[in-house]
Amino acid sequence: MLREETATSLDRRAAALAGLRAYQAFRRGRAHRPAPARFRKGTARLRDYGAKGGSGRAVIFVPSLINPPHILDLAPDISLLRWLAQQGHHPFLLDWGTPPPKARGMDVTAHVERVLLPLIAKFAEPPVLVGYCLGGTMALAAACIAPVAGLALVASPWTFAGFGAAARGEIAALWTAAKPTCESMALVPMEVLQAGFWRLDPARTIGKYETFAAMDPASPAARRFVAMEDWANAGAPLPYATGRQLFEDFVGNDMTGAGLWKIGGKAITPTAIPCPAIEFVSRNDRIVPAASAANLPDRHDLGAGHVGMIVGGSALNQVWEPLSGWLNALPQPK
Template identity: 40%
Template sequence: MAVEIAARLRATIRGLEIWQAHPYRRAVDEPPALWAEGAARLLDYGATPEARDPAGPPVLVIPSLINRAYVLDLRPGRSLLRWLAARGARPLLLDWGAPGPAERAFDLEAYGTERVLPALEIARRLGGGGPVAVLGYCMGGTLSAAVAARRPDLVARLVTIGAPWHFASTEGISGGFRAILRAQGPARLEAMLEAMGQAFGAVPVSLFQMLFAFVNPIQAAVKFQRLARLDPASVEAMDFVALEDWLADGVPMTAPAARDLLVDWQIRDLVAAGQWPFLGAPVDAGAIRAPALIVAGRNDTIAPPPLADPLARAIPRARLIRPATGHVGMVVGSHAPARVWRPVGAFLAGRPA
């Protein structure tokens, strides 16, 4: 056993060394920004070389606030946005950026009114003034569903990928962690987040990295052992490094938004209860009138089925698909084009998958 432990430790260290020394650097030409406010930009993927129709039907894409938006445009061959653009859609990515002075006091309500609604209005103008499709990934999917519920007049179609909704589950390590925090009471976590905001201007990236590590404590060791077994010059190794670079390139979150996410969502479970206020009133998923496609990965550990599936049950016209993929794998994995991108593209175009 000692020999095996030592071998795996060496493989983990070797994988880390390969990652740190790998020559890959992301070199992707960003599309032009149609609008910018504070740290946020609205990037037009209809203007990329891959786009089939630069004036195609707009799709407002809302990513997570926790990680960089470019996971949806990671690198050639691993870009959901360019794939959609090549099939006639006009993806408009709301890139939140890293929060600066303009966003320091933003909670999720402010992000909705000051960032999402203006971006949605631009998408509507480009589409002729009517409702448009909205696609959200991770907590951006939760925000997208909230927009569709609060402003059903603005959303023609809704897609969420890996969007958490119901946080009651205590399954697994992350569920147990939620249970511990609930037992201690939300006030302690609120005070900690407020102190971080005052000390650092925002909640540091390291807090969220620590929380993700709680979900699967041995994941880092296993994945770097896998890299050690790959040819560093292979496409698989390049994909690994690109994704790992993205994971390491996190952004802080404003203290009020972190409080909404970690206390009101995770601890109080206000979203599924219909008590979370957004765009001026509590969110009721039953008010969503747009056709909806909910993509919930069977192997997702960030938004596992007990957290993601209830959104599909709460929306009157929702269709649920459950690909055998993980959270990030749904947008950049080798099986993502067949299992996720293709049904998403068909749904947005109004075709059967």
């Protein structure tokens, strides 16, 4: 990919490699510690971010199964969860953990049935669900089944046909090449998924390292870049069944967008959501295109990117504050 993107400029190639080298050599501080676990289900943990802050209604954040959940708590000064706690809310973060070998047969549906729904049931009052990326797809399913007080989606795919024929073709080719090895390993390594993300926007993948090569390593921008790249390059492997359902049923056949996804015999569709719901959609998202959104009646189209919606410079104005306002406006429990 580097050779293809810099074929006409050896200077660009050298700059990208210099940026990669600088990223690898960057001096990182002490790892940011997550909040303590309040509830557990298998290897999953529901981490309580309101223990020293907000005390309002429980708000469960459901991140994607891909990449670690701490993008929602990236650093002490870049944390949607800690900021919401300061506004009086009570956020919880679902940390999916690392799947054990026996989880080979756990697909996306099973994660909803065996992990998310039991954790929701631990609350005396129905919580609010906030799903990010694939976590929003799963949160929507849970909201169709379990009593919840509200549902918010952020950069969440639903109509996978909206990815477009070219992107879906590349993803299908990636899965065809990786599937035999993944099947024999009973998991889908993060490297397979990351290669797919890179291919969605090769120019940006190379360009961001060119830019980083010129950054002052002591600057806040450099620290933010490294924190985001460390997150993007990390993550537990997916159980094989999760990868198969994601690539074949969701991306390949658009099971969700076609209204064919069922859990416990119940059809999962946006029109079946019985609670207040809101959706934040990025118009320039290269990972989850705007055309793939669930298109809820209360839809907010933004200019931030997929990750920028959570940790970017405009995230506070475009997502954090509107989300807090929506949470405040929800009917209070009796």
